[in-house]
Amino acid sequence: MTPTVELLGVRKSYGGFAAVDDLSFAIPTAHIFGLLGPNGAGKTSTIRMMIGITEPDFGSVRIFGEPIRRRALRRVGYLPEERGLYRRMTVGDNLVFLGRLAGLSTGTSRERIDAWAKRLEIADWIDRRVEELSKGMQQKTQFIAALLHDPDLIVMDEPFAGLDPVNTMQLKDVLVGLRAAGKSILFSTHRMDQVERLCDSICLIDRGKSVLQGSLSEIKASNGRRFVQIDYEGDGGCLAGHPLIDSLNDYGNHAEIRLKPGADSQELLWTAMRGLRVIRFQVMEPSLEQIFIDRIASRDD
Amino acid sequence: MTEFSIHKVWIIAQREYLERVGTRSFILSTFVTPLLMGLFLILPALITASTARGIVRDDARAARIVIASDNRALAELARGELMRQRGTRYEPSVVSPASPAERERLDQRLDAGEIEGYVWLDGPARASRHVVFATGRTGDFVLQRRLGDALSYALAAQRMVQQGSSAGEVAAALQPVDLTVVRAGKSFSVYNALRGAVVVLILVFVMFFSLLSYGVMVMRSVMEEKSSRVTEVLLCAASAQELMTGKILGTGSVGLTQIAVWFAMAAFGASRSPYLRTAIEALDVGPSLIVYFVVFYILGYLLYSAIFAGVGAIFNSIDEAQQWNFVVILPLIAASAMILPVATSSDSLSSVLASLFPFCSPILMFERVAVHDPPQWQVALSLLLLVATIGAALFISGRIYRTGILMYGKRPTIRELSRWLRHA
Numbered sequence: 001m002t003p004t005v006e007l008l009g010v011r012k013s014y015g016g017f018a019a020v021d022d023l024s025f026a027i028p029t030a031h032i033f034g035l036l037g038p039n040g041a042g043k044t045s046t047i048r049m050m051i052g053i054t055e056p057d058f059g060s061v062r063i064f065g066e067p068i069r070r071r072a073l074r075r076v077g078y079l080p081e082e083r084g085l086y087r088r089m090t091v092g093d094n095l096v097f098l099g100r101l102a103g104l105s106t107g108t109s110r111e112r113i114d115a116w117a118k119r120l121e122i123a124d125w126i127d128r129r130v131e132e133l134s135k136g137m138q139q140k141t142q143f144i145a146a147l148l149h150d151p152d153l154i155v156m157d158e159p160f161a162g163l164d165p166v167n168t169m170q171l172k173d174v175l176v177g178l179r180a181a182g183k184s185i186l187f188s189t190h191r192m193d194q195v196e197r198l199c200d201s202i203c204l205i206d207r208g209k210s211v212l213q214g215s216l217s218e219i220k221a222s223n224g225r226r227f228v229q230i231d232y233e234g235d236g237g238c239l240a241g242h243p244l245i246d247s248l249n250d251y252g253n254h255a256e257i258r259l260k261p262g263a264d265s266q267e268l269l270w271t272a273m274r275g276l277r278v279i280r281f282q283v284m285e286p287s288l289e290q291i292f293i294d295r296i297a298s299r300d301d
Numbered sequence: 302m303t304e305f306s307i308h309k310v311w312i313i314a315q316r317e318y319l320e321r322v323g324t325r326s327f328i329l330s331t332f333v334t335p336l337l338m339g340l341f342l343i344l345p346a347l348i349t350a351s352t353a354r355g356i357v358r359d360d361a362r363a364a365r366i367v368i369a370s371d372n373r374a375l376a377e378l379a380r381g382e383l384m385r386q387r388g389t390r391y392e393p394s395v396v397s398p399a400s401p402a403e404r405e406r407l408d409q410r411l412d413a414g415e416i417e418g419y420v421w422l423d424g425p426a427r428a429s430r431h432v433v434f435a436t437g438r439t440g441d442f443v444l445q446r447r448l449g450d451a452l453s454y455a456l457a458a459q460r461m462v463q464q465g466s467s468a469g470e471v472a473a474a475l476q477p478v479d480l481t482v483v484r485a486g487k488s489f490s491v492y493n494a495l496r497g498a499v500v501v502l503i504l505v506f507v508m509f510f511s512l513l514s515y516g517v518m519v520m521r522s523v524m525e526e527k528s529s530r531v532t533e534v535l536l537c538a539a540s541a542q543e544l545m546t547g548k549i550l551g552t553g554s555v556g557l558t559q560i561a562v563w564f565a566m567a568a569f570g571a572s573r574s575p576y577l578r579t580a581i582e583a584l585d586v587g588p589s590l591i592v593y594f595v596v597f598y599i600l601g602y603l604l605y606s607a608i609f610a611g612v613g614a615i616f617n618s619i620d621e622a623q624q625w626n627f628v629v630i631l632p633l634i635a636a637s638a639m640i641l642p643v644a645t646s647s648d649s650l651s652s653v654l655a656s657l658f659p660f661c662s663p664i665l666m667f668e669r670v671a672v673h674d675p676p677q678w679q680v681a682l683s684l685l686l687l688v689a690t691i692g693a694a695l696f697i698s699g700r701i702y703r704t705g706i707l708m709y710g711k712r713p714t715i716r717e718l719s720r721w722l723r724h725a
Binding site: 015048051053070074076077078080082083084085087089093097098101102103145 | 304312313316320525529530531533534535536537538539540707717
């Protein structure tokens, strides 16, 4: 099956600075894809090429199996990083305008706006000017604007920025529902903790280059199970210098340990039980953030 | 991605139009500007009428002018003539004979503020017709001209009397000429022709301010969309060309709406006020002049809004654009400086050249058409040059626009700009 989005060897520079450098990835249908990376990594530059705002210097971007054309862009919904609305117009007027521009009639636009506004609990704000809205309300309005024309590909730049946990959950639920309806979703974020349970697969980028990509479960499995936490009573000194341990932070009755590659945590448990009274022994799943930091560190070495 | 959808241009223009027409500032400027303008025209006449009827008292002091001469008869003639001038209030008096001691005393009275000025009309002054007027009111050019007229009259009248003419003969010979202005078979007094000139000036200034303010409005609107990232959302659904076209047409329609309201108000005013009606008749404001106004306004607006759209795309904030704005506005300012010279000598070489220059022609060629029929070929040439320049401006600005609206942060250098032009 053709992927919804396919980037192949994409490169884009601005005035000699490579914002995106030899980037490739694909997003299958009915898939939530996270484009992760720190600020300035090239996320927004990548997104802009996927929605036809800019063109790559090298490489190709295909959506729905074809090079980007205006007709294909009708099936794309986009939420920019910030604002993206006319501040002095009302929420409703903003949305009707964007809906009409996306090819809907005024009537259809209104029906869909009402439905979405009810679902996202901003129906009372429809006649207010955008500038009167809180950041979260504005974000929801933008969210509706991106989804109004029922796009098959939804591209969102930092969709959860500035949202409280309740609203974040609400929008995450919507995204999961859209995936169930067969839509492909790409969003970018620098907050890696926000996406761990949401994405099917990710691409981590740093300085325009892909650092790590693949399905989330595979990434965790291949990078995982190297972190151990032990709560204990006794003298933690017996752990120091153990051949399996790569690094050790000992806090007196709590130790955080990173094992050497290929080391078996069970052997560490044996050692600990011989020298200490073990209260808790836990093999940690690494956070995406930890994996990312490790990758950057090892690449810079 | 070269398709161009009129429907999308329409949606964009419609939004632009509705957002602006609904604002308080539009409603205020549309209805308050002509009222203020009318007030300024009517107020002086109203005050004069009220003072004449004694409703209002004007306490402004009449200018006390002393005419000092050893020839009392001459001084009295000048005094009488000065008193006869209508519409001004002078309080002339005569001092005779004129001695050096008297002049010292007059200087003292002038310093003390007891008089506003004195004319020193001694023998040598009469012979050379070179007269000194000592005054603190150097800015009152009306007084100076009237004083000059009165003295010329007095000198001429006295010479005629010396040559044996009777008082009646003198009065008949020196009676001022009453000029009647005739245009296209209709005649007007000088006074009404002046009113016509005032109407032309008002139209020309309306053109000037409207071009300037609606051009700047396009620029602001581009910047707003750019800085709020609305542009990015719009570019998913519409092309940069459609955006720019819609924006220019939408904002321009706001300007045309305003002008249409003003014309309607003027027509209503003319139906009520004889003053306005005579002015408009004097000017020969027919449908053709309104057509010229609208044509030059639309073309001028297209030119300046295209340029301002490009400027808006280059910069990130109004502050940043402010200093470069000046470069764009410069020809408009130059045109406004030419408004009066063109009014008085519409066919001079400088007037002709300025009215052909496309960045000034919307204002100056329209003015020439209004005050004096210029040769048809000049009007046609100025329109041709203007349309060609608009084409070039739209082309260049369009290219700058579609790159510039996605560039944030650092302002582009001239070299980068020229790259946008070539590669876009």
